[in-house]
Amino acid sequence: MSDIISAFGMVAEPFSLGCLVFGVWIGILFGAMPGLSVNMGLALLLPLAFAFKGISGILMLLGIYCGAIYGGSISAILLKTPGTPASVATTLDGYPMATKLHQPGRALGISTMASTFGGIFSTACLIIMAPLLAKVALQFSKPEYFALAVFGLSIITSVSSGNVIKGVMGGLAGLFLATIGIDAMSGAIRFTFGTNYLMGGVSFIPILIGVFALAQVLQSIEDHWNEVRQTTRLAIDRTLPRLADMKRVFVTLIRSSAIGTFIGCIPGTGGDIASFVAYDQAKRWSSHSEDFGTGVPEGVAAPEAGNNAVSGGAFIPVLTLGIPGDGATAIMMGALMVQGIQPGPMLFVDKAPYVYAIFLGLFFANIVMCLMGYSLIRLFAKVTQVPHVVLLPLILVMTFVGTYSYNNSLNDVCVMVVSGMIGYFLNKLEFSMSSLIIGIILGAMAEQNFVGSLIMSDGSLNIFVTRPLCLFFLIAAVIMLITPLINFGKKKKKAL
Amino acid sequence: MKKLLALCMLVLLTVALAGCGGQKKAAYPADGDITVIIPKAPGGGTDTSARGLIQFLQKELPGSKFVPVNKPDGGGITGMVDLAKAKPDGHTLGMVTVELAMFPHQGKATVTNKDYIAICAPIAAPAALIVPKDAPYNTLDEFVKYAKANPGKIQMGNSGTGAIWHIAALNFEKEFGVQFKHVPYPKGSADIAAALAGKHIEATLADPSVFKSQVDAGKLKILAVMADTRSELYPNVPTFKELGHPLTIRAWAALVAPKGTPKDKVDVLRNAAEKVCNSKEFKDYFKKQGIDPTAIIGDAADKMLADDDAMYAKFLKK
Numbered sequence: 014m015s016d017i018i019s020a021f022g023m024v025a026e027p028f029s030l031g032c033l034v035f036g037v038w039i040g041i042l043f044g045a046m047p048g049l050s051v052n053m054g055l056a057l058l059l060p061l062a063f064a065f066k067g068i069s070g071i072l073m074l075l076g077i078y079c080g081a082i083y084g085g086s087i088s089a090i091l092l093k094t095p096g097t098p099a100s101v102a103t104t105l106d107g108y109p110m111a112t113k114l115h116q117p118g119r120a121l122g123i124s125t126m127a128s129t130f131g132g133i134f135s136t137a138c139l140i141i142m143a144p145l146l147a148k149v150a151l152q153f154s155k156p157e158y159f160a161l162a163v164f165g166l167s168i169i170t171s172v173s174s175g176n177v178i179k180g181v182m183g184g185l186a187g188l189f190l191a192t193i194g195i196d197a198m199s200g201a202i203r204f205t206f207g208t209n210y211l212m213g214g215v216s217f218i219p220i221l222i223g224v225f226a227l228a229q230v231l232q233s234i235e236d237h238w239n240e241v242r243q244t245t246r247l248a249i250d251r252t253l254p255r256l257a258d259m260k261r262v263f264v265t266l267i268r269s270s271a272i273g274t275f276i277g278c279i280p281g282t283g284g285d286i287a288s289f290v291a292y293d294q295a296k297r298w299s300s301h302s303e304d305f306g307t308g309v310p311e312g313v314a315a316p317e318a319g320n321n322a323v324s325g326g327a328f329i330p331v332l333t334l335g336i337p338g339d340g341a342t343a344i345m346m347g348a349l350m351v352q353g354i355q356p357g358p359m360l361f362v363d364k365a366p367y368v369y370a371i372f373l374g375l376f377f378a379n380i381v382m383c384l385m386g387y388s389l390i391r392l393f394a395k396v397t398q399v400p401h402v403v404l405l406p407l408i409l410v411m412t413f414v415g416t417y418s419y420n421n422s423l424n425d426v427c428v429m430v431v432s433g434m435i436g437y438f439l440n441k442l443e444f445s446m447s448s449l450i451i452g453i454i455l456g457a458m459a460e461q462n463f464v465g466s467l468i469m470s471d472g473s474l475n476i477f478v479t480r481p482l483c484l485f486f487l488i489a490a491v492i493m494l495i496t497p498l499i500n501f502g503k504k505k506k507k508a509l
Numbered sequence: 510m511k512k513l514l515a516l517c518m519l520v521l522l523t524v525a526l527a528g529c530g531g532q533k534k535a536a537y538p539a540d541g542d543i544t545v546i547i548p549k550a551p552g553g554g555t556d557t558s559a560r561g562l563i564q565f566l567q568k569e570l571p572g573s574k575f576v577p578v579n580k581p582d583g584g585g586i587t588g589m590v591d592l593a594k595a596k597p598d599g600h601t602l603g604m605v606t607v608e609l610a611m612f613p614h615q616g617k618a619t620v621t622n623k624d625y626i627a628i629c630a631p632i633a634a635p636a637a638l639i640v641p642k643d644a645p646y647n648t649l650d651e652f653v654k655y656a657k658a659n660p661g662k663i664q665m666g667n668s669g670t671g672a673i674w675h676i677a678a679l680n681f682e683k684e685f686g687v688q689f690k691h692v693p694y695p696k697g698s699a700d701i702a703a704a705l706a707g708k709h710i711e712a713t714l715a716d717p718s719v720f721k722s723q724v725d726a727g728k729l730k731i732l733a734v735m736a737d738t739r740s741e742l743y744p745n746v747p748t749f750k751e752l753g754h755p756l757t758i759r760a761w762a763a764l765v766a767p768k769g770t771p772k773d774k775v776d777v778l779r780n781a782a783e784k785v786c787n788s789k790e791f792k793d794y795f796k797k798q799g800i801d802p803t804a805i806i807g808d809a810a811d812k813m814l815a816d817d818d819a820m821y822a823k824f825l826k827k
Contacts, residue, residue, distance in 0.1 A: 056551030151707035197695030200671030213584035335722025344552040357722025
């Protein structure tokens with residue numbers, strides 16, 4: 014108990030809280046700008062965090078981390094430009110709600126509520142169940158990672174609502190793009206055409222910005238060409254979510270947060286996978302799944318709760334095992350170590366107040382994020398009222414600047430432009446860009462862990478069916494793949 | 510809307526003004542920004558150590574301004590190529606990593622250590638033989654004996670086929686006449702640590718820094734390190750050299766200048782690096798992050814780059 018009180022003393026100090034608020038603000042900005050990644054924000058402010066004594070620097074980094082995941086949803090909803098890969102799934106229903114239904118306030122309100130809920134839910138899980146979840150996470154070896162990747166790929170059939178065949182084609186194209194570069198499993202160089210640039214694979218962020226932001230700009234230019242500007246000012250609907258909305262998405266919030274926390278605690282997986290799985294599950298359990306993609310509240314809430322729930326989950330392996338699951342947590346672990354706090358099994362024994370301070374920090378970060386989100390929604394939502402002649406050139410410039418600043422590479426900019434052009438036409442042909450993104454995200458994970466499993470088992474495929482957790486995910490994936498086809502068959506019969 | 514626009518203009522103007530100020534003629538290195546190309550993504554080991562080094566160098570060289578730029582394209586190769594092609598005026602420096610000694614011999618890169626002049630190498634992390642605490646071997650000899658009795662059984666984690674820790678394991682096999690099952694973890698050492706903690710693999714030869722918390726907590730043990738001298742962080746762990754097997758595999762990162770940079774400028778940087786790398790604050794900064802600080806400066810660093818290049822050339826040729 015005294016530990017908790019001393020932890021509270023550390024966090025609830027004006028300077029520490031100031032750092033936290035500053036961190037959340039920077040995080041939201043970095044998250045909302047495509048091309049500026051969480052890792053970049055953390056790495057840039059790391060020297061500052063080192064300079065602060067004690068816990069304040071850590072709180073600032075926690076703020077950035079939580080804020081950035083949330084910030085990605087703002088541009089995803091308003092501009093169909095996911096600020097981070099974790100908010101790609103949010104574009105599916107968030108953008109239609111903000112534009113087609115003219116309810117940007119409602120969409121941002123739901124996403125803010127869902128983000129906060131997911132963050133706080135996962136922090137609670139971190140506090141209550143960290144040792145238990147860490148044990149589960151350690152069960153994941155190569156076969157389990159492969160099965161999880163296959164499970165993730167099975168979502169393609171559900172996010173490509175229009176045409177399953179075209180969705181699968183997009184997914185396969187994504188899988189192909191993921192094979193470019195040096196194959197770390199064999200050391201072979203694949204599809205690089207003798208260039209240095211492609212050695213490390215096609216960069217994912219430029220493709221993401223191209224097929225979403227640039228393709229959307231081109232589409233909007235086409236839609237609004239020669240359009241006379243409407244002078245009617247759209248009153249921003251209320252920003253706090255309605256009671257009806259809250260009731261409607263409540264179950265979705267809990268399910269998505271649980272999914273996000275679980276995926277977050279497995280090292281090497283993150284918000285991008287979590288948000289897609291959460292969206293997919295929300296759609297499957299919904300009684301009106303055919304409405305998904307037109308701007309339903311569950312479709313906004315699910316991915317946002319899912320990706321923000323990753324934040325608490327990702328700290329489970331860091332704090333209990335001392336193993337960072339991704340780049341962002343690795344940076345924060347480095348910052349902790351510089352302050353003399355060594356994450357890992359001994360942390361809870363040696364430095365209990367610091368553990369509680371991190372817990373409190375995560376809680377506060379989510380609360381600050383919530384307050385900041387709600388107070389800024391009206392300002393953010395005004396973006397939809399900016400005339401297209403002003404807005405579209407701005408986004409166009411942003412796609413170039415964002416892409417270049419990601420890796421300081423002009424090659425990346427070329428990739429972005431080309432994928433934007435291709436994305437524009439594929440959108441017209443009703444191919445799903447989300448399935449392409451899923452293919453790229455999961456391609457390497459599926460392939461590397463498939464090959465790795467076979468190395469471990471000396472080439473025997475039995476390894477995939479003799480491990481319960483692996484088998485569970487594989488069976489789940491098969492069910493996911495088959496159900497839309499069965500439903501499709503049923504509908505056809507009805508139609509006849 | 511107008512107010513907002515005015516605010517934007519104000520911000521832009523201030524930024525522009527700030528950029529104009531303070532461009533007086535001064536002696537190197539204070540006569541302009543020094544760009545440091547980091548060929549790895551922000552937040553990784555190479556990046557954090559480079560940023561740390563830059564911060565300390567900036568303090569040591571009054572008036573200088575170092576600007577880190579990440580260029581992680583192409584697995585770091587493009588960043589290293591860009592640096593080799595940069596104007597050798599002392600205003601573009603960069604980090605190169607051990608891959609520079611390996612890639613040319615694997616047909617993956619055209620630049621070699623001969624394209625650069627080394628300033629200093631703040632990190633040279635040795636390959637450490639790490640096994641779970643309850644493994645039936647406590648010394649290198651016992652491990653080798655076990656490996657001989659079970660050829661091809663021990664699952665050895667590495668960071669990708671053809672990457673440094675895989676080559677360390679291949680070197681080990683050759684030296685001791687044993688055989689492992691090599692399991693690649695392409696995302697790096699953190700994944701190997703998770704696999705070791707979850708008992709999915711039996712051993713690894715890798716940079717011990719990522720495993721520090723598990724080692725400190727007594728879940729993993731280090732049997733030996735492939736270094737010339739004992740690690741400052743693990744002074745009780747013997748080196749392979751002490752045990753009669755002179756294997757040295759180290760993942761280094763070095764601050765370098767492109768070839769042709771004037772010698773006087775390089776010397777300014779080398780002298781500063783010498784002071785920085787041997788200072789207590791710098792060593793503490795690294796130790797706190799679980800990294801063994803090293804101070805290989807100037808010609809010694811050039812020699813390390815050349816030595817490793819020759820070693821990998823020989824080893825990778827077959």
